[in-house]
Amino acid sequence: MHLRFLPEEHRETYGEFLNYAFRPQEGPNWDDNRIPDPEIYHPRGFYDAPPDTPAADLDSADLVTVCAFYDFTARVRDEWHPLPGISAVASPPEARRQGHIAAMLDELLVEFRDSGRYLSALWPFKYEFYRRFGWATTNNYAQTTVPPDELSAAVPEPDGEFVRLDADDWDRTESIYATAATEDLALDRTEGWIRHRLFRRWDSDPYVYGWERDGDLRGYVVYTVDGDFDSRTLTVYELVGVDADARSHLLRFLRDHDSQVDEVFFKREHESTRLIDDLTDPRAATVEIQPGPMVRITDVSAALEAVSLPEDATCDLVIDVADDRCEWNDGAFRLVVEAGSATVEATNVDSDVAVEIGALSQLLVGAQSVDELVRTEALSVADADAADTLRAVFTERDVFLREGF
Template sequence: MHLRSLPEEHRETYREFLNYAFRPENGPDWSDERLPDPESYHPRGFYDAPPDTPVEDLDAADLRTVCAFYDFTARVRGEWHPLPGISAVASPPPARRRGHVGAMLDDLLAEFRDTGRSLSALWPFEYAFYRRFGWATANNYAKTTVPPDELAAVAADPAGEFVRLDADDWARVEDVYAAAATEDLAVDRSEGWIRHRLFRGWDGDPFAYGWERDGDLRGYVVYDVSGDRESRTLSVGELVAVDAEARAQLFRFLRDHDSQVDEVVLSSERESTRLIDGLTDPRAATVEIKPGPMVRIVDVPAALEAVSFPGDAACDLVLAVRDDRCDWNEGSFRVAVGDGAASVESVGGDADPDATVEIGALSQLLVGARSVEALARTDRLSVAGEETAGALASVFTERDPYLREGF
């Protein structure tokens, strides 16, 4: 079996796999012809056929499982790096529990390595499933449910103007997003991504409104409304503002729906954003902390050498990496860091390691999702002594990553 780019003539079978995996309640004849962002979306098929089979000779009947990835560029430790976002992992019932998904992911990671993509991300259907393959949680997010009138406490006095936005406003929206989304793991959004993913929805297109001051767009909110006349919910998919004033104006916009909806749900706020603290009655809101997307290092030497570390960080140690899926990562590496850069070389199994780390934990350290101190209290990171722990902590400083994209 082997992984191949999906031929266009196999797209219908591909859709059937996805529909059954993610929307079985719609039945076998359901179809949605709307495609994801064509600029960055790369579907793949895992075929039960010899690897050297010409594309024109591949048969859709030989598809066993499918996946895709978005060719993102994201900020990692303050700089832009490739971050393919894996999506659409699906297999039909006859092909399940045969190891096909694991083998397909192995092939996909090998493709990423061969094409210079040293870090990857995904949203799991089940966290334990993907932990087995080396992915680990990158960030949490907060889901806040609040009656709209309670937002009066965090809403601004009327100023500026609210305007309806559509996909042709993508450049203005991108300017707001780029100014506001300065955190690690923020994605450098393309026109296609904004048009296809922000302004379109699988079950219907959302509303999008922006707040302007003197014609300058300063923030926007994307949302939909569900329910009926008896009970409605306004669900915010994304709220982005360049400053506190714009954010307060967007809360005013949401508050002014108090005659229409019973609750407002902000479904994917940063965990560090504490809307509840600004409410007059914090008990009126419910905040749920949810696990977010997962990340995985594809190629340890390439990933560590690609990013920039603090200028005063220093270490020279042997790091043993455990990776059950990627044999090129399994083993010991000499890691030397100085002047903000790392050099990494394999040293085989002869040198005694100063620290031993599981690939998912190393991925979290790389993006700053967990601290050395926190991971050293688990069985995922073992450190020989305090000096080594201090050296690692100087390199892998904890940050506040937030990958907000759904894919």
């Protein structure tokens, strides 16, 4: 078996796998009405055929499992780095529990390493499942449900105007997003991603409205309205403003739907966003904290050497990495850090630090602290000096990967 590019003539079978995995309620006689894929989307097929089989000789019947990835670029410690986002991992029921998904993911990690994609991310269907393969959680996010009229306490007097946006306004929304999304793991969004994932959705396309002042777009909100006449929910997928003033006017826009909807549901916001603090009755809102996506280093040496670290940190430690899926990561590395740059080389000397690959991934992107990982036993240090060195090198960051994929 082997992983390879998915030929266009196998897309129907690929779609059947995805439909059964993610929308089985639609039954077998499904219509292929998927939204267009952006240019950064790369589907893959795992075939029950020899690796040297010519593409022309492959049959869709040889497909065992499928996956895909979005070729994202994301901010990591204030610089842009490749971050492929794995998606569409699916197999038909007759191929399950035979180790095919594990073998496919192993080959995908090899592809990432060989192509210089030293980090990766995904949204898990089960966290336990992907932890076994080395991924670890990046960030949590908040979900808030509130009656629209309760937003009145958080909105200003009317100013500016609201305008309907469409896909041809992609560059205007990107300008807002680039200004506001300053967190680590925020994406450098492409035109294709914005057109096909911000302005389109799988089941029904969203509304996108912006707030302007003197013709200058200052923020936008992406939402759908679901339910029937007796009970409707306005679901906010993204609300982005260049400042607090823009955000408050977008909340005013949502408040003004109080005659149409019973509740406003903010699907995925930064954990620090505390709308309840602005409400007259905070108990009117329900806030849930949910675990977010997961991240994984695919090439330890390349990742540590590529990502910029604090300029004032110095380090000379031997780190023993445990990675039972990627043999090139599994072992001891000498990490030397000076002036914000790292050099890494394999070594056989005794280690100062022992760490699981998922925990090292969290350290690298700043998603977890040294102390927290020591508490969970995913990280152990030889002495206090080694712990202090790690704290100086792998500082915590404001990490928020908001996009679903």
